[in-house]
Amino acid sequence: MTSAPSSNSIFVAIDTTDLDYARQLAERLRGHVGGVKLGLEFFSAHGPDGVRAFQDLGLPIFLDLKFHDIPNTVAGAVRAAAHLGVDILNVHAAGGPAMLKAAVEAARSVNPKTKVIAVTVLTSLSDHDLAAVGQTPSAGEQVLRLAQLTKANGLDGVVCSALEIAPLRAALGPDFLLVVPGIRPAGSDLGDQQRVTGPAQAQKAGASILVIGRPITAAPDPAQAAAEIAQSLSI
Amino acid sequence: MSIIVKICGINSAAAADAVVRAGADFGGLVFFAKSPRNLPVTAGAALAERMRGRLKLAALVVDGDDETLGRIAAEVKPDFFQLHGKETPARAAEILARFHIPLIKALPVADPADLARASAYDMAEMLLFDAPPLENATRPGGHGVAFDWQILKGANVNKPWFLAGGLTPENVGRGIAASGATMVDVSSGVESAPGIKSESLIGDFVAAARQKVAA
Numbered sequence: 001m002t003s004a005p006s007s008n009s010i011f012v013a014i015d016t017t018d019l020d021y022a023r024q025l026a027e028r029l030r031g032h033v034g035g036v037k038l039g040l041e042f043f044s045a046h047g048p049d050g051v052r053a054f055q056d057l058g059l060p061i062f063l064d065l066k067f068h069d070i071p072n073t074v075a076g077a078v079r080a081a082a083h084l085g086v087d088i089l090n091v092h093a094a095g096g097p098a099m100l101k102a103a104v105e106a107a108r109s110v111n112p113k114t115k116v117i118a119v120t121v122l123t124s125l126s127d128h129d130l131a132a133v134g135q136t137p138s139a140g141e142q143v144l145r146l147a148q149l150t151k152a153n154g155l156d157g158v159v160c161s162a163l164e165i166a167p168l169r170a171a172l173g174p175d176f177l178l179v180v181p182g183i184r185p186a187g188s189d190l191g192d193q194q195r196v197t198g199p200a201q202a203q204k205a206g207a208s209i210l211v212i213g214r215p216i217t218a219a220p221d222p223a224q225a226a227a228e229i230a231q232s233l234s235i
Numbered sequence: 236m237s238i239i240v241k242i243c244g245i246n247s248a249a250a251a252d253a254v255v256r257a258g259a260d261f262g263g264l265v266f267f268a269k270s271p272r273n274l275p276v277t278a279g280a281a282l283a284e285r286m287r288g289r290l291k292l293a294a295l296v297v298d299g300d301d302e303t304l305g306r307i308a309a310e311v312k313p314d315f316f317q318l319h320g321k322e323t324p325a326r327a328a329e330i331l332a333r334f335h336i337p338l339i340k341a342l343p344v345a346d347p348a349d350l351a352r353a354s355a356y357d358m359a360e361m362l363l364f365d366a367p368p369l370e371n372a373t374r375p376g377g378h379g380v381a382f383d384w385q386i387l388k389g390a391n392v393n394k395p396w397f398l399a400g401g402l403t404p405e406n407v408g409r410g411i412a413a414s415g416a417t418m419v420d421v422s423s424g425v426e427s428a429p430g431i432k433s434e435s436l437i438g439d440f441v442a443a444a445r446q447k448v449a450a
Binding site for chain 1: 244265267268269270271272273295297319343400422423427428429430
């Protein structure tokens with residue numbers, strides 16, 4: 001996943017329950033994106049067979065299921081997901097050190113190349129929300145704490161918001177994967193995202209992978225939209 | 236004949252100094268907000284001053300309007316405008332007539348038919364073929380646009396042209412050999428992370444490009 005010079009760092013988020021549409025979309029985007037992200041909505045509808053339907057496209061897959069349970073259960077889930085041949089999968093860092101260790105060991109036992117990353121604090125949680133569930137540090141402090149815990153337990157990286165890229169890159173070094181959702185190129189519809197960080201700013205700040213959804217999937221020509229973003233990043 | 240080397244996306248004083256020290260022939264500055272290598276015009280002007288006279292300066296623009304180009308022309312005073320967008324031949328001619336700065340026109344090349352478009356850009360002093368190498372197509376996360384460098388070998392282009400796209404210190408020798416290029420352009424291939432130029436890779440690239448011809 002580290003920097004092949006012209007490697008495409010864009011993963012397209014395919015959030016839908018329509019399998020045919022999802023597959024067609026991925027087919028059209030092949031060559032213009034670096035991978036696809038399949039999430040809970042898609043997986044709940046189509047399960048492992050849905051993931052397998054993408055395997056012959058040759059696109060790396062990020063299976064975004066955010067496991068969070070006791071270590072044994074998470075280890076089992078990770079093993080099963082790794083057997084699907086996905087390139088990246090994730091867990092919640094809040095599951096604690098033993099769970100993180102179990103997750104990464106389980107993945108490595110199936111495929112040493114599978115990247116295991118962690119979600120720190122859900123981006124939907126404000127400081128107020130964190131306090132409501134008994135977590136008193138600010139979101140920023142909690143993100144850093146959980147990211148450091150993630151690294152200490154041998155995982156490959158974290159999912160983080162655009163605003164967290166620079167501090168996490170500084171704290172965690174050059175080789176830790178920072179996977180950043182919610183990236184929107186200038187000029188695209190803001191949707192439900194409040195703050196906008198463009199692909200160039202995110203990449204310059206140190207993002208490893210940019211997860212981009214609707215600005216590509218809802219574009220009149222998704223392949224062209226993806227190609228234009230990739231091209232801009234290469235200039 | 237020595238291979239001409241252009242290092243693009245110079246965005247720091249350290250990178251500018253490394254490019255000069257490595258003996259590159261061209262240095263490129265990017266003026267395109269959507270690029271991780273974008274420079275504000277004033278910052279670009281300062282980097283240009285640092286390098287001026289020691290190499291040719293190219294200002295890379297993407298479908299820039301006259302006002303943007305005018306500011307760059309006045310403050311950066313580049314030796315070339317590198318038109319890296321969808322500028323038509325008519326627009327390129329207009330830019331040349333207005334600013335009297337020689338042009339490098341970049342053209343994406345994915346298959347041989349794309350090369351035919353080159354002949355429409357008579358007004359350009361040089362061309363730059365953005366041709367990602369074939370090997371990336373099979374690499375996970377690779378660009379995926381396959382291009383056979385050998386296609387350029389037979390290209391009937393009556394002006395100087397750069398080979399660009401996915402070049403690195405490691406593959407530039409093969410790129411030159413396969414394409415017959417005498418000029419090469421690199422940006423991300425001499426970076427440690429996107430937008431972060433590596434002084435050692437810049438030196439390696441220039442050395443590797445020139446070694447090929449000596450060999």
